Amino acid sequence: MRLSSMADYAVVTMSAAARHCGHARVSATQLAEETGLPLPTVQKLVSLLGSAGLLHSIRGVKGGLQLARPAAAISLADIVEAVEGPIALTACVESSRHECALEGSCTVRPHWPIVNEALRGALAEVPLTRLAQIEGAPLKRAQMEHPA
Structure with a gap:
């Protein structure tokens, strides 16, 4: 599984925003400058x-x-779902999608929700505070607990 570019950029943008937490508010222009992402991309992500x-x-x-x-x-x-929607490795778990030729006889299909929940659970265990760290320097406690 690979994240889309937009999901990746959303993580980068949120990490930059988290580093401002507890300080002055940040603009989309500042986030674009800090991350190296184009301003229109940052504006869409915001x-x-x-x-x-x-x-x-x-x-x-x-x-x-x-x-x-x-x-x-x-x-x-939370960040990935904001951009990608619900986390799922296969489309067959969505009741409205019927793209698989094996759908009627697939014995694995009932198990995909378990796999998807395990994947989501693993991603849910990674807090933004960890993603916002720069080379092992943790955010200050006030930054973790209180947004600006």
Whole structure:
């Protein structure tokens, strides 16, 4: 399994935003500069991450972006699902998808939800605080517990 570029970029963007946690709010332009991602990509990600309840946008002179909840309460699974939708290795677990020729006789299909939940569980165990670390330097406790 491989993440899409957008999911990967979402992780990079959220990690950069987490490093601002507890400090001044950050703009999409700042996130683009810090991550090296194109501004339109960051703006699209900010919209997706905001819709998923991971980023909060504040308007005005002192506005900007901030994490919607503490970095320690945001997982890799949350970020990936914000961009990709529910985590699943196969499409056959979705009741509306009928793309597999083996669907009617597949004996493995009933087990895919277990596999998908195990994968999601593993990603859910990785907190944003860990992803935001730079070369082993952990975030300060205040940054982990309180968004800006």
